[in-house]
Amino acid sequence: MAFGITSITLITVDILNRLEKKNKKKRCLSADTRVCLKGFGIFLFGFAIAQLFNEVLKNAVGRLRPHFFDVCRPNVFFINCSEGYITNYTCTNREHSATILRNIRQSFPSGHAVFSMFTAMYLALYIQIRLNISYSLILKPTFQAGLLLLSLLCSASRITDHMHHCSDVIAGLILGFIVACAVFYSLGTKYLNNHNGDSICSSDDIEENSVPASKECQIPLQLLHEKSKCTRLKSKTLTSSSLIV
Known part of the structure; x- marks a missing residue:
């Protein structure tokens, strides 16, 4: 869903900007397409950074998920609770694979919270800097x-589904928020700024406006040229008449 929503959002912003510039008779379509692709590339880079932090923390902390006992069903008859933290146990549930049994010990932080907040925050910043429309003031904050x-x-559903503790979700939201802001303000503000597109638009507008002006000036120039010919002919006529006299 993160990749799908990101693609749809970037394309939607591009289309809205094209409509706005079409109404204003500006030509920046190729520049907008390049910026859209750069935005998706920066998103992929930030997604990889978030994945790296998420996997490192999950394997380093190793916190048990809320549904650990239901999935693992450890043999409690061979566990001595007086020893404190139990590190040696045997899962008796054979219905799940080894991957699922390993996953139930990776609760902190919530990966869904990390990726959903990273995607939402990155796209919110992207919309803030890239979407420029004049016909609606509430469309941008609504998005x-x-x-x-x-x-x-998405993050709250992980708590109601008993897949994460509340602290896992909060930590995931904070991590996703930090990664999104760090990636966007380090790369996004440099490569996605509207000033680059505006400079291209202004140069195109100058060229576009200069062509009609030159065409309009062709008629007055022709008239001036004809007037100069008439003046020269008159001067020659006056000179010949004076010689005759």
Whole structure:
């Protein structure tokens, strides 16, 4: 869903900008396409950074998920609770694979919270800097609020499904928020700024406006040229008449 929502959002922003520039008779279509591709590339880079932090923390902390006992069903008859933390146990549930049994010891932080908040925050910042429309004042904040709401709903579902503790989700949201801001303000503000596109637009507009002006000036120039011919002919006529006299 993160990749799908990101692709749809970037394309939507590009289309809205094209419509806005079409109404203003600007030509920046190729520049907008390049910026859109750069935005998706920066998103992939940030997604990889978030994945790296998430995997390192999950394997380093090794916190048990809320449904650990239901999935593992450890043999409690051979566990001595007086020893404190139990590190040696045997799962008696054979219905699940080794991957699932390893996954139940990777609760902190919530990967869904990390990726959903990273996606929502990155796209909210992208919309803030890239979407420029004059016909609606609430469209931009509506998009941003909707993305953040989807992230919070996805994160909250991990608590209601008993897949994560509340602290796991909060830590994931904070981590995703930090990674999104760090990646965007280090790369996004440099490569996705509207000033680059505006400079291209202004140069195109100058060229476009200069062509009609030259065409309009062709008629007055022809008239001036004809007038100069008439003046020269008159001067020659006056000179010949004076010689005759």
